[in-house]
Amino acid sequence: xxxxxxxxxxxxxxxxxxxxxxxxxxxxxxxxxxxxxxxxxxxxxxxxxxxxxxxxxxxxxxxxxxxxxxxxxxxxxxxxxxxxxxxxxxxxxxxxxxxxxxxxxxxxxxxxxxxxxxxxxxxxxxxxxxxxxxxxxxxxxxxxxxxxxxxxxxxxxxxxxxxxxxxxxxxxxxxxxxxxxxxxxxxxxxxxxxxxxxxxxxxxxxxxxxxxxxxxxxxxxxxxxxxxxxxxxxxxxxxxxxxxxxxxxxxxxxxxxxxxxxxxxxxxxx
Numbered sequence: 001x002x003x004x005x006x007x008x009x010x011x012x013x014x015x016x017x018x019x020x021x022x023x024x025x026x027x028x029x030x031x032x033x034x035x036x037x038x039x040x041x042x043x044x045x046x047x048x049x050x051x052x053x054x055x056x057x058x059x060x061x062x063x064x065x066x067x068x069x070x071x072x073x074x075x076x077x078x079x080x081x082x083x084x085x086x087x088x089x090x091x092x093x094x095x096x097x098x099x100x101x102x103x104x105x106x107x108x109x110x111x112x113x114x115x116x117x118x119x120x121x122x123x124x125x126x127x128x129x130x131x132x133x134x135x136x137x138x139x140x141x142x143x144x145x146x147x148x149x150x151x152x153x154x155x156x157x158x159x160x161x162x163x164x165x166x167x168x169x170x171x172x173x174x175x176x177x178x179x180x181x182x183x184x185x186x187x188x189x190x191x192x193x194x195x196x197x198x199x200x201x202x203x204x205x206x207x208x209x210x211x212x213x214x215x216x217x218x219x220x221x222x223x224x225x226x227x228x229x230x231x232x233x234x235x236x237x238x239x240x241x242x243x244x245x246x247x248x249x250x251x252x253x254x255x256x257x258x259x260x261x262x263x264x265x266x267x268x269x270x
Contacts, residue, residue, distance in 0.1 A: 040064035043118045045135035047142060058099030059118050063092040073121035074100040080112030080143050081105055109147035148254040155187035156212060158247050161264040174226040181212040181219040188252030189214045192221060196246040202228045203245045
């Protein structure tokens with residue numbers, strides 16, 4: 001039971017420090033390659049699974065020319081995004097595709113009509129490249145999710161709160177707690193669709209999921225936390241979200257969102 005209490009403290013102190021680890025797809029600059037003209041470059045945008053829940057994407061650029069092209073910076077704009085400039089030191093070899101990793105930044109959810117454009121700095125100039133249809137669809141999909149998540153965060157908070165109690169369920173030690181949906185602003189109803197634990201921790205409902213009606217300020221679901229008994233290498237050292245729990249919430253008719261509940265420390269309540 002001491003372990004469960006310790007996990008709550010770890011959960012409360014580690015949120016916001018999530019590190020998603022990925023291998024860089026940017027090749028090392030080839031010595032002696034000088035900046036050249038853009039040539040025939042084709043550009044799309046794709047987000048890899050390891051970057052899910054972040055705003056990092058790959059500007060996948062294919063060099064259809066016959067000379068290397070040196071790219072020193074990349075940025076995305078249009079379609080509701082105005083991303084920061086990411087410095088690079090990358091050679092695009094003829095016939096190869098390289099994912100130039102960058103962030104699309106916080107979206108403007110009210111202005112998404114323009115097409116997405118990639119800005120590549122090649123030599124001493126920055127050129128604009130049209131993102132192909134596949135990339136446009138990908139950015140649109142990402143912003144649908146991102147904008148729904150922003151709207152949810154503006155309207156409802158999701159917290160794991162006390163009072164925490166040590167209990168036994170079917171002979172197994174559990175920690176009883178509450179999952180609290182609290183309204184931050186007026187808006188549609190919020191449906192708590194499901195819960196999910198991490199690779200080490202179970203997060204289960206003690207009774208039933210409680211939704212937040214449009215007219216209510218607060219909804220409380222009784223939950224149970226406990227060890228899931230995993231001791232394999234991935235659970236103990238290979239996972240990237242070891243202590244992150246998940247609540248899946250849908251606001252009105254917007255897409256369902258994964259929310260990592262904020263955790264109140266033991267001895268406090270929402």
